[in-house]
Every structure is written in C-alpha cells, then in structure tokens.
Amino acid sequence: MSTVKPRFTYFAGRGLGEVTRLALNAAKVEYDDIYLQSREEFLQLITDDKLLFKQVPLLEVDGQNLTGSEPVLRYVCNKYNFQAKSDEDQVKLEMLCMGARDMLKSGLSGAQFQKTREEQEAMLQGAVKQSKNRYFPVFEKVLGESKSGFLVGDSLTMADFMFFDGLSYVNEIPKIKPLLDDFPNLKAYIEHFSNQPGLKEYLSSPRRHPPPDDELVRVVKIVLDW
Numbered sequence: 001m002s003t004v005k006p007r008f009t010y011f012a013g014r015g016l017g018e019v020t021r022l023a024l025n026a027a028k029v030e031y032d033d034i035y036l037q038s039r040e041e042f043l044q045l046i047t048d049d050k051l052l053f054k055q056v057p058l059l060e061v062d063g064q065n066l067t068g069s070e071p072v073l074r075y076v077c078n079k080y081n082f083q084a085k086s087d088e089d090q091v092k093l094e095m096l097c098m099g100a101r102d103m104l105k106s107g108l109s110g111a112q113f114q115k116t117r118e119e120q121e122a123m124l125q126g127a128v129k130q131s132k133n134r135y136f137p138v139f140e141k142v143l144g145e146s147k148s149g150f151l152v153g154d155s156l157t158m159a160d161f162m163f164f165d166g167l168s169y170v171n172e173i174p175k176i177k178p179l180l181d182d183f184p185n186l187k188a189y190i191e192h193f194s195n196q197p198g199l200k201e202y203l204s205s206p207r208r209h210p211p212p213d214d215e216l217v218r219v220v221k222i223v224l225d226w
C-alpha cells in the first residue's frame with residue numbers, strides 16, 4: 001500500500017462493508033472509516049466519479065477507487081495473503097465463500113431492512129432455517145476436519161472473513177443464538193477467529209458495529225433516498 005492511509009466509505013454498520021473491515025484489521029492496515037450520514041455525502045461521491053455503479057462500499061487505496069464488496073475484499077485478500085496456497089485449496093475456498101455469501105443473503109443481514117416487524121421476523125426465520133439445514137452442517141464438518149481451526153489450509157483466508165461475518169449475526173442476535181448449540185465446532189471457531197491478532201482488537205473496539213438496528217435503517221434510507 002502507498003503511504004496515503006486507505007479510506008473506507010460505508011454506513012456505520014456492517015452490511016456489505018464488514019468483510020473488508022475484517023480483512024483490513026486482520027492485516028493490521030491502518031485505514032480511516034468514513035461513515036455516510038447524509039444524502040449529500042453520497043451524491044458527492046457520485047459527482048466525484050468515485051462509485052463505478054453508484055454504490056458503496058468504496059475503498060480508496062493505492063490511488064484507486066475500488067467498489068463492489070467482493071472485488072474489494074478480494075483485492076485486500078490478494079494483497080495480504082489471505083488466499084489459499086494451492087489451486088485445489090483455492091477452489092475449495094471459493095466454494096465456501098459462495099456458501100457463506102448465500103447464507104448471509106438468505107436474510108441474516110437483511111431482515112431488519114424489511115418494512116414491517118412481521119416481514120422482518122419471517123425473513124429472519126427463513127435465514128435461520130437455511131443456516132441450520134443447509135450451511136451450518138457443512139461448515140461444522142469442514143471445521144471438524146481442520147487441523148488449524150481455519151476453514152482452508154493453515155491460516156486465515158477470505159473464506160474465514162465471509163463465514164465469520166454471517167455467523168456473527170447468529171451469535172449476536174439473542175433470539176437466534178441458541179441455533180449454535182447444536183454446532184460445537186462453530187462455537188469454538190467464533191472464539192478462535194475472534195482471538196486472532198488484529199481481529200481481537202477490532203472486534204472489541206467501537207469500530208465494530210452491532211447487527212443492524214432501527215437507527216441504522218433510518219440513516220441508510222436517508223442516504224440512499226429509499
């Protein structure tokens with residue numbers, strides 16, 4: 001990275017930005033978090049031609065304006081060696097990343113953004129069902145077979161950032177947390193991941209945001225003019 005501090009622009013919440021924050025912190029990169037608060041700030045980024053598809057998150061780094069949550073994450077992971085060490089492990093990593101992303105998108109992060117409490121609850125319960133039946137058993141098995149405690153190989157990879165992101169919603173939303181009781185390897189993994197250098201400090205800092213609440217939804221609606 002150049003000597004200019006990277007700037008990461010997103011909301012003061014997890015959403016599509018959190019995986020990159022996890023990777024930057026695991027790499028111990030010093031960066032500035034820019035939290036969008038107003039519609040004007042968002043429109044200014046568009047005027048300045050910083051958002052390729054008029055969407056955030058945005059990572060300003062190495063003289064570039066990088067957007068798209070996964071390309072941005074991949075850039076950071078390539079740069080700081082959070083990829084697998086063989087082609088065979090890399091394809092396994094990509095498959096696990098896809099599962100982790102689908103798990104998150106089944107509604108763990110999005111439920112709070114639904115209009116009514118009933119719709120929120122329905123989406124969350126749908127995500128719980130998907131997590132329990134489709135995704136958690138796979139990750140539980142992979143971790144049971146892992147000698148390092150990480151998903152792929154002997155160190156942190158992009159797959160860990162993506163899976164921990166979704167898993168931490170389950171761990172931190174009290175009414176769905178009991179789901180973890182049937183998955184001891186996932187519980188141990190949360191501990192292991194959370195104690196990694198860089199991540200330990202980040203996860204216990206004010207820069208780590210809780211799962212979305214009504215206040216975050218209010219700000220996102222203002223900024224994106226929903």
Ligand SMILES: N[C@@H](CCC(=O)N[C@@H](CS)C(=O)NCC(=O)O)C(=O)O
Nearest residue numbers: 015016054055056057068069070224
């Ligand atoms: N595929 C994109 C989606 C990005 C996206 O939808 N960002 C939202 C905020 S979470 C946004 O900027 N929306 C503005 C808009 O679509 O007008 C990614 O993964 O980064």
